[in-house]
Amino acid sequence: MTTAFHRPRDAAEALALLEGTGRLPLGGGTQLNSSESRSLRYEAVALEGLLPRGIGRAGTALSIGASTTFQDILDSKEAPFALKEAARGMADRNIRNRATVGGNLGADKSCSSLVPALLALDARLTLLDGRSLRLEKWLELAPGRQGRSVIASVVLEPRKGLRAGYARWSRVACDIAILGAAAAFFDQDGIVRGLRLALGGVAAHARRFPALEAAFEGKVLPTREGIEGLVSGGDPSGHPYVSPIDDLRASAAFKRSRIASLVADAFANAYVGEANAYVGEANAYVGDAGSHDDEAQR
Numbered sequence: 001m002t003t004a005f006h007r008p009r010d011a012a013e014a015l016a017l018l019e020g021t022g023r024l025p026l027g028g029g030t031q032l033n034s035s036e037s038r039s040l041r042y043e044a045v046a047l048e049g050l051l052p053r054g055i056g057r058a059g060t061a062l063s064i065g066a067s068t069t070f071q072d073i074l075d076s077k078e079a080p081f082a083l084k085e086a087a088r089g090m091a092d093r094n095i096r097n098r099a100t101v102g103g104n105l106g107a108d109k110s111c112s113s114l115v116p117a118l119l120a121l122d123a124r125l126t127l128l129d130g131r132s133l134r135l136e137k138w139l140e141l142a143p144g145r146q147g148r149s150v151i152a153s154v155v156l157e158p159r160k161g162l163r164a165g166y167a168r169w170s171r172v173a174c175d176i177a178i179l180g181a182a183a184a185f186f187d188q189d190g191i192v193r194g195l196r197l198a199l200g201g202v203a204a205h206a207r208r209f210p211a212l213e214a215a216f217e218g219k220v221l222p223t224r225e226g227i228e229g230l231v232s233g234g235d236p237s238g239h240p241y242v243s244p245i246d247d248l249r250a251s252a253a254f255k256r257s258r259i260a261s262l263v264a265d266a267f268a269n270a271y272v273g274e275a276n277a278y279v280g281e282a283n284a285y286v287g288d289a290g291s292h293d294d295e296a297q298r
């Protein structure tokens with residue numbers, strides 16, 4: 001429940017309103033104004049109009065403003081394919097029109113749509129207080145002014161030849177994901193290099209799985225069956241690579257039975273076709289260049 005609503009005129013005023021006060025930044029409000037936040041009493045500091053919105057080049061990098069909505073990502077010709085696929089999973093167009101990139105990272109849900117994809121793509125964040133840090137470092141910080149602060153934009157550095165794929169599993173197309181998987185890697189004559197693998201829905205928050213990444217590194221990319229076998233197995237000391245949590249969306253047993261084939265899907269989706277690859281041709285992103293009819297996909 002919103003107990004007070006602040007509309008700062010600029011970023012400095014927003015920071016002053018948020019600093020050490022326990023007030024919450026308000027993006028699109030699709031989580032803060034939802035029934036999920038019913039028991040929360042908070043003062044909202046509106047970010048609308050203060051943070052960049054849209055996706056564009058910043059030098060060689062791609063900059064995604066924190067106020068960019070999920071629909072903006074889908075409509076963009078610049079967004080990497082894996083990020084579009086992640087955004088496509090969001091409920092319906094009404095929610096996609098409101099939900100922002102900053103709000104999705106701020107919500108930091110286990111089953112977040114964007115966190116796995118942005119972790120795999122090695123996103124860097126620019127914060128309203130001027131800091132710049134990698135997404136995975138930001139996720140390790142506690143919420144609050146001295147910790148996470150407000151995200152102003154997400155920056156992706158194109159890397160020539162990088163392939164990235166995303167896959168999700170939900171009960172029905174418009175439901176929030178129960179599981180999500182994103183993989184980004186280089187295919188060097190069939191050998192996997194520099195794999196970043198992030199999973200959602202298996203832990204309290206979406207995160208990378210370094211031991212599993214290492215199991216693929218420097219080896220021939222396995223067949224689908226091989227990928228599933230690897231993901232279902234364990235590290236050299238016998239610990240399972242992935243031990244999913246039980247939550248209200250699905251049991252750990254169910255998630256265990258699905259996650260391996262979802263990871264295989266994420267790898268496969270990184271090869272869906274040239275137009276879909278996340279490649280750094282001429283040091284630039286190649287999105288899907290409008291090859292999708294986004295509405296027809298839903």
Ligand SMILES: Cc1cc2nc3c(=O)[nH]c(=O)nc-3n(C[C@H](O)[C@H](O)[C@H](O)COP(=O)(O)OP(=O)(O)OC[C@H]3O[C@@H](n4cnc5c(N)ncnc54)[C@H](O)[C@@H]3O)c2cc1C
Pocket residue numbers: 024025026027028029030031032033034047051066089090091095098099100101102103104105106107109111112113114149150151152175176177
């Ligand atoms: C019907 C429905 C379906 C949904 N489906 C999905 C789904 O498929 N996948 C998914 O991931 N989520 C889903 N959600 C949850 C939610 O909508 C998303 O997480 C959304 O991206 C939140 O963005 P927002 O801008 O609306 O955030 P808000 O509700 O405004 O804020 C969410 C949190 O982020 C913080 N915040 C906002 N902006 C920033 C910023 N710039 N920097 C730092 N912190 C910030 C807020 O203080 C708050 O803690 C769904 C919600 C609904 C109601």
